[in-house]
Structures are given as structure tokens and as C-alpha cells.
Amino acid sequence: DTGVSQDPRHKITKRGQNVTFRCDPISEHNRLYWYRQTLGQGPEFLTYFQNEAQLEKSRLLSDRFSAERPKGSFSTLEIQRTEQGDSAMYLCASSLDPGGNEKLFFGSGTQLSVL
Amino acid sequence: AQTVTQSQPEMSVQEAETVTLSCTYDTSESDYYLFWYKQPPSRQMILVIRQEAYKQQNATENRFSVNFQKAAKSFSLKISDSQLGDAAMYFCALIQGAQKLVFGQGTRLTINP
Numbered sequence: 001d002t003g004v005s006q007d008p009r010h011k012i013t014k015r016g017q018n019v020t021f022r023c024d025p026i027s028e029h030n031r032l033y034w035y036r037q038t039l040g041q042g043p044e045f046l047t048y049f050q051n052e053a054q055l056e057k058s059r060l061l062s063d064r065f066s067a068e069r070p071k072g073s074f075s076t077l078e079i080q081r082t083e084q085g086d087s088a089m090y091l092c093a094s095s096l097d098p099g100g101n102e103k104l105f106f107g108s109g110t111q112l113s114v115l
Numbered sequence: 116a117q118t119v120t121q122s123q124p125e126m127s128v129q130e131a132e133t134v135t136l137s138c139t140y141d142t143s144e145s146d147y148y149l150f151w152y153k154q155p156p157s158r159q160m161i162l163v164i165r166q167e168a169y170k171q172q173n174a175t176e177n178r179f180s181v182n183f184q185k186a187a188k189s190f191s192l193k194i195s196d197s198q199l200g201d202a203a204m205y206f207c208a209l210i211q212g213a214q215k216l217v218f219g220q221g222t223r224l225t226i227n228p
Contacts (some may be wrong), residue, residue: 029227042218102148102210106160
């Protein structure tokens with residue numbers, strides 16, 4: 001499978017716990033994006049990387065959120081001290097820049113439930 | 116700031132008929148790209164069709180086509196010969212300057228057999 005892979009698919013945690021999600025992009029893609037989607041809404045941008053550099057972060061990304069892409073390949077998104085409002089689908093996407101025609105390819109997402 | 120608006124929260128169509136989903140957007144740039152993504156119950160976002168703003172010709176992909184009106188900042192999706200497998204949430208999205216994709220609120224499409 002050469003698509004975008006996300007792990008885990010589902011995560012249930014208690015309020016106050018830390019969680020970490022992983023995203024493996026399409027192998028030749030140098031751009032990687034994180035989005036958050038709540039039920040019935042469109043995805044909202046969180047952050048993106050060009051290779052290992054984090055180029056932009058949304059104001060949605062509070063100081064409890066941190067994302068890394070240490071070697072320009074896979075990425076992790078960590079949420080510390082989770083809150084019930086963090087419950088959402090976390091989507092990862094990747095693209096090739098330049099030459100990718102601006103097409104983003106999405107993973108299946110990680111569904112987070114904070115109890 | 117870029118914004119994308121989908122004014123139809125829900126649409127339904129009879130199987131084999133044609134349906135059009137609406138989208139308007141706002142951007143100050145002249146060079147950008149527009150997309151329609153499909154999200155079935157599995158929640159996997161699937162790219163349906165893509166349009167470059169500098170191209171006047173409307174994009175088509177099999178049963179899917181767009182009506183791109185640049186001056187009006189309108190980008191509608193037409194699905195011909197609707198099939199049960201087309202049932203999903205459809206999101207209109209905009210990207211400019213090789214940056215982030217901005218999505219609309221989505222339209223839930225139901226196909227009636």
C-alpha cells in the first residue's frame with residue numbers, strides 16, 4: 001500500500017492523559033499536513049511541514065499540541081493534558097511540492113475520543 | 116484570508132439522475148487551485164476533481180464535472196448518472212501558493228434508489 005498511513009485508527013483516552021498519533025506519508029512526498037475534523041464540519045488546518053521544517057501553525061494548535069517530522073519522513077502529533085474538546089478526527093495528508101499539482105492525499109485519520 | 120462556502124448542508128437525488136453541488140469562495144490571489152473531495156462513511160477523504168484557476172476550460176473526470184466561474188468565484192460540482200456509491204459528504208476546497216488547503220463546511224449527498 002503506497003497511500004498515507006495513520007496509526008492508530010481509534011484512540012480512547014481519559015481527560016488529562018497525553019496521546020500521540022503517527023502519520024506515514026506517501027514516500028516521495030515532501031509536504032505533510034495535519035488537519036482536525038469534528039463531526040459534520042470540514043477539516044480545519046493545524047500545521048504543515050516541508051521536509052522536516054514546520055512552516056505554519058494554526059492558532060487552533062494550542063501549546064498542548066506539538067508536531068514533529070524529525071527526518072522529513074513520518075510525523076507525530078502529540079496532545080498533552082487532553083481535554084474533552086480535543087475529541088475529533090485527526091487527518092494527515094501529504095503532497096509533492098513542486099510538481100504535485102497541489103494535490104493532497106489523505107490518510108484514513110485517527111479518531112480521538114476523550115472521556 | 117481565504118474562505119470557502121457551501122450553502123447546501125444536504126442534497127438528495129434519484130439514482131441515475133444528475134445533481135449539482137454549489138460552492139463559492141473568496142481569495143485575493145489570481146493563481147490558485149480548487150478541489151472537490153468526497154468523504155464516505157469510512158471518513159477517508161478522496162479527491163474527486165481539481166481545477167486550476169488559470170484554465171478557462173472546466174475540468175471533467177468521467178461522471179464528474181465542474182462549472183468554474185472565476186469572476187463570480189463560484190465552483191459547482193455536477194454528478195451525472197448518480198450511483199449509490201456516490202453517497203457521501205462532499206467538500207469544496209481551495210489552495211493557493213502551495214500552502215494549506217481550506218475547506219468548506221460540506222454537503223451531505225444522499226442517493227435515493
